Amino acid sequence: MSTTDDNTLPGIPNVGKADLDAMVENERPDPREELADVEADTDLGIAMAEDAQRVARGELSGDEYWEKYDEAAGAEFGEAYQETPNPAVDAGDQTVSTETAESLSCAVGSMDTVATESAQVEGEEPDGGIGAGDEKWGMVIDLQKCVGCDSCTVACKSENRTPPGVSYNVVMEEEHGEFPNVTRTNVPRPCMQCDNPPCVQVCPVSATYKMDDGVVNIDYDRCIGCRYCIIACPYGARYFDFGENYDDEVDEAGEVTSPEYGVDRGPREEGKSPIGNIRKCSFCTHRLERGEEPACVETCVGDARNMGDLENPDSDVAQMANSSRAFQLKEDEGTDPNVYYLK
């Protein structure tokens, strides 16, 4: 409403809005050139695109649009068109009426259903599901490169949206020696994803268990919150979720949660898991599954953290973990962590 150019606020430079629009127009690829590269009919493409913009502006209804192009699209794209659900059909804001959608030659159903179906097909691959990968995930942290900035801790908190009092990663600072001969070591501590995890050993309901990819999972739907695993973990890596929130600091802090262990639990609500459960670092399983590194690894200022497949001898982490500089925390506990440190 008040976005005209004359409506400038004091102290804020006037960027000509019209200039900006022109810049966008300039950058916009020429539709004809773009479509020339693909096999489909260029004219049909341009016509559909222009009408689609009219639909968006409200000059044309969704129904009219689809009735107009149904036949042409069917002829042009054949099966690919007929078997794909109409993209305008969606649970939330559907732009085409159900009757029209049913009269069209393309399949009926929302894009969501297709996404779910194809996800299920992927899931049916051998031993599917979260954590079933062939890798054995391991982390190597180079203590010579760690500057103790705690960026990993912060990145982890925002990635996993952990509540107050829960911090999957901490950087332990140790001072050695006496003044003036003092040295300081920073030791970042995620969950070690132990090969012999005492936490798994003690859980009375098997709510915490080791996945094929080496990550120790917590089933928030099963954990009874007895906290025996906190007692058992030699690394202090486990935290109880007391149900606290950052509501005072951030509005609606609990609206978005992280899909830990591949489960999206929606907004954080009182009395709903993971409140009353145990939480810990999951190596960002949800990121690993989509081919990304854990947030702490990605963010590390000094490039001190590395993530990879320990069972692949050519991987960086496997080589680092085998180097003479490598060690594990509390080796004599027999837990055999999958987090290695370089001296």
Add this chain to the structure above:
Amino acid sequence: MSTQSSRFEFDPGFEDDRLRVAWYAVVGVFVAVGAYATYLRITGGMATTNLTSIVPWGAWVAFYIYFVGLSAGAFLVSTMANVFEVEGMHRIDRDALFAAIISMAVALLFVWIDLGRMDRMYFPFIWRQLTSALSWEVHAYVAYIGILVTELYFSMRIDLARIAQRTSGLRQTFYAALALGRLDTSEGSQSFDQRWLKRAGIVGIPLAIFMVHGGTGVLFAVSKARPYWNSGLFPVIFVISALLSGTALVMVVYVLRTRLFDGDSVDPDLLDRLAQLLIGFIIVDAALTAIETFIAIASVHPHEIETWQVIMYGPMSWSFWWFMIGFSWVFPMVLLSKRSWRRTPAVMVLTGLSVVIGIIAVRFNIVVPAQVMPVMEGLPHGSYFPTLVEWGTSVGMIGVGLLLYTLGAETLPLTPLTGGDH
């Protein structure tokens, strides 16, 4: 029948009505406080406690192992009568068993309120973990309660039948139902009961020692991450201190119930026998604890040394010196030292209460200090003192135990109708 009813007096319950009102008022206050605190706990979640991720186990766990200990101890005292047939002990058989059942129920209440997800309390019976001491314990507790109830039944059945025969109407149905309809009071039925009582006791002894209480000690001892608990002697001390507190409890219950409910005089020989048992347990408990402490300190393991420093000189050291050493060992030892005191009911009640309260501090000193020390250098130290909600719920659950015990003592023939030994 008429001859029988003149032979057996059955009039359970308080002798003095004013005392009854006063007692129920006290217990009522306990339960009311507990109910309100439990309401706060349920609506506010675990945030109403002073527990943290560093000290995840606190008062509730301490009380839980305390009551498991009381139960195991009281049960083992009962086996002296019904399995080992120690002379003169039969009189306290049912007292001990009933106290053991109530203690166990209270212990489970404490486990329950301690769960982060109280609504999932039945999950351990659906999913298990073979390597988890806790998973085993939960099952052992259920089996153990089963044994206790079976034993109490066989111990009391004949008297329930006698009462059922003498009463009529609703009361008769009640006692007949408790006797599970077996209303035979012949010699034969009595020896059948005693045979089964003994069998159940024989199964119960290893269950109580190794699984229920020893196992609860194991639950802590397997935590390699906590060197203070990680010792082979630990579960043994657990069992000994359980015997100590259990014997003390039975002694208190015996005297009070005989005096206030039965209006009888206390048998000084029986009292002396219990008192001597108590002396033995105090000596063994103190000796083993001293050995454990010595090994810990001699190991020069920094974690062990620092934990002991927390216990002996930390902010909670008063609980160690006053309650653990004072109330559970020194003070009772002084009172037990003279033969005439050991035969004086009032003195022995004081002794028993002193032990029963002192052992609470023992349990707190087991649970809390080992968590105050961080598991790794560089992690923060913990500190813990229960909140009002934690105290309030604890008082409430103890109140529920007292209430159940009193109701039982007012209705059940806990004193054998035929008097002492059979």
